[in-house]
Amino acid sequence: MHIRHLLYFTILICSTVPRQLKAQTTDTTRNEEQLMDILNSEDSKPAKEYTTATFKTTRIGNGHSIENTPKGVLDFRVSHRFGYLNQGIKDFFGLDNATTRIAFDYGITNWLMVGVGRSSYSKEYDGFVKLRLLRQRENGGFPVSVSYMGAASVQTYERPSEIPDTLKYYFSNRVAYVNQILIARKFSNTLSLQIMPTHVHYNMVNYSKDQNDVIAIGIGGRLKLSNRISLTAEYYYQLPGTQLHDPADATRLTKNPLTLGIDIETGGHVFQLLFTNAPDITERNVIGQTTGAWDKGDIHFGFNISRVFTIVKPKGFENSRNKIW
């Protein structure tokens, strides 16, 4: 009997002691940490979020970057390219001459953007679509982003005088097409790189010895210097054998375009200041028809200005107190 009582007593003690011990250790900070652990433990599987801000804006310099304008956002873009720097003080280092492209880009969805533009260089109208195909994800997700960019443009010069009157000059002769796959990776907060296999088709070329299709591989990158300033570079290598000849000199080939720039971001604007040997802004001209040579000082100074407007309010802002205009 005594033994049984002793046993009961022991069980009783044992069942209460852990509780007392627990009560002693529950000091506040400890408990807060435990709460934090509860919150952290369940979301410890790292979220495979999409990588954002691989580039500052939808263009690296002349060509497209992996970025899209978000859904419902209109991007008004003005680009200028001045004359050659090597023209010296006579032309004020090229600033006397400028070509302009005015354009509107719009995000229909977060994965589809469209744009239209007009350039003064060859009195050209252009339009493009850019589609997001794959997106880089953080924390061990897909390693690169992939987009497709397709563009068509029409130059509206007068009928070239070289074409004999006996031949008809069709509208289609003015048209060129661009297909591009953009593959980009944001390696770190400061470094992003992009590769762009590109195909440009010209319905009409200057010489019978030229073929109508130019194939090029582009490479571009961004190096962030501070939260608001980054350096950019972009180069297209045209595959030998597909290059066109210089319209001004049939014995020379066109040059590969190299663009070096600096992105400056201020509130709702992004300014891109750049130096390039390409005289114009559209891919058709930049990739296949650049004739200036960097080593001879055939360099244009230029800039792109981008100003975005939110046209369609995103969800959740129906009653917001925002003043956005």
Place this chain on the structure above:
Amino acid sequence: MKKLLIAVLLMNGIALSANAQKFMTRTGKVTFFSSTPLENIEAYNNQVAGVIDAKTGDVAFIVPIKGFRFEKALMQEHFNENYMESDKYPKADLKGTIVNLKDVDFNKDGNYNVKITGKLTIHGVTRNVSLPGTITIKGDNITASSKFSARTADYDIKIPSLVAGKIANEIEVTVNSILKKM
């Protein structure tokens, strides 16, 4: 003796279950509002995780910075890239205690005003804070709400002079989250 033993064991069991009374959410809402004559900026976040321990009065909230949604997409990018540096500081959190826990009866429906003191960490900077709040109890759910202001300068968030007129020095933060019994 047997009966006493059973009674004690039972009571222990009840006490332990009361110990474990915690309320939690993973879809809490936090909004902030910056108001200046030039521009009003409002953003919301529906991915807030929070837990309240009814026994000790301890509270913890975690706010993923990338979860904030803005009306202007570019603003959202700037918020993450330039101001909050969300790659470096992905979360803001609050660790605190309800000071007047005895005023709150978690078993009775009603509104209770509470005061929370603790540590608020934003942008990697931790500061001691004392926040006013309300706890509304309805059955197994409690709604925790709070409105307070935070100074950007206190949390080392740099605002360049160019946009200084558009971003308020003091940001109004509103918490409104429904927590369920765990």
